[in-house]
Amino acid sequence: MTSNDPILESDLNAYVDEQLAVGRRIEVEAYLSERPEVAAQIMKDLRVRDELRLALADHRTPGRLATREAARLLERSLSRRRVFTGLRRAATIALFVAAGWAAHAAFGPFGATEVIASTPPPAFVEEAVRAHRTTLVRDAMASQPETDGFDPAEIRSATAIVLPDLPEGWSVIDAQVYPSVYGPSVELELEPEKGERLSLFAVRPGSFAVQQVLLFHADNARAAYWQIGDVAYALVSESRKADDLAGTARDLLRTLY
Structure with missing residues (x-):
């Protein structure tokens, strides 16, 4: 009500x-x-x-x-x-x-103790990490060709997902639409520079939120995630440091306004 x-x-x-x-x-x-x-x-x-x-x-x-x-x-x-x-x-x-x-x-000390707060990430973040790892598996398979025909307008028309503008010099190595519990999701494999791989995951999680960039660690992978309106995003990497990944995610977030 x-x-x-x-x-x-x-x-x-x-x-x-x-x-x-x-x-x-x-x-x-x-x-x-x-x-x-x-x-x-x-x-x-x-x-x-x-x-x-x-x-x-x-x-x-x-x-x-x-x-x-x-x-x-x-x-x-x-x-x-x-x-x-x-x-x-x-x-x-x-x-x-x-x-x-x-x-x-x-x-000197006066008896205060450290307090660390932790909140579990939304479910879409774990899906983003799984999509990232699936893409890495695809990379190693000759029978799974990459699809680098990236058309953000077509993706928006088919999925109602708006993707951020990518920095100059970044390449889209693979673009896939994956199923998720929320409906279609989009996963881009990106190459910011030669030999580096990042994954950008986007999905409509079924709720509206205004969420700034937060970080999540999963084994060897890190995810910087955020949400603008009814679309949520996660930038996943196994090589970038947490601060660097979060900074890159904030740059992508700004292009959505």
Whole structure:
């Protein structure tokens, strides 16, 4: 059941802070799906929020500049969007925590323990890794020719999946449409430079979300995944370092706006 209540600024704020009931969250996501400019701003706020969380979780270097900067970014975002008191308080606390770590470095430990948060990835990420490995198997088989006739307009027409623009100099070695539990998925085998292979996986997971780039490790493979509206993406590699892979994924994400 959904209501006819208009989506207010407070609803958007609560969406960013994960404080909405499921029904209202669905209504907000439907609202965002029709307003890409608002969805883009929400995604920026989600990114700043999660950068702060990441900075708080990784405090191996006391008083990390990244922590203080993330807190400042969040505080500016909260002031600009007038997000409710809880999140503004979180930004302020983060500044005190950063100062506390600096004091910890100067005066010694005070009993704090490390906290590491972990969230399982969406199911489509595991499908992306499987598609990547299937492509590697195809590469080694002479009876499975590659299909490098990449036509993004044709893919969009057949699957309703919009693919990001690829950086200049990248080559599409193989382009395949795979079945998935969500319907057709697209898997591109890419060659950013001679001898390197990346896989770009895209699928419509059946839900709307605005999700910034996150990382997932699976054995020897790494996946940087994100979602824009009703299409989810994963960039998979067995050679790139996590930070580099995430940075490349963010570059691809920006081309979707």
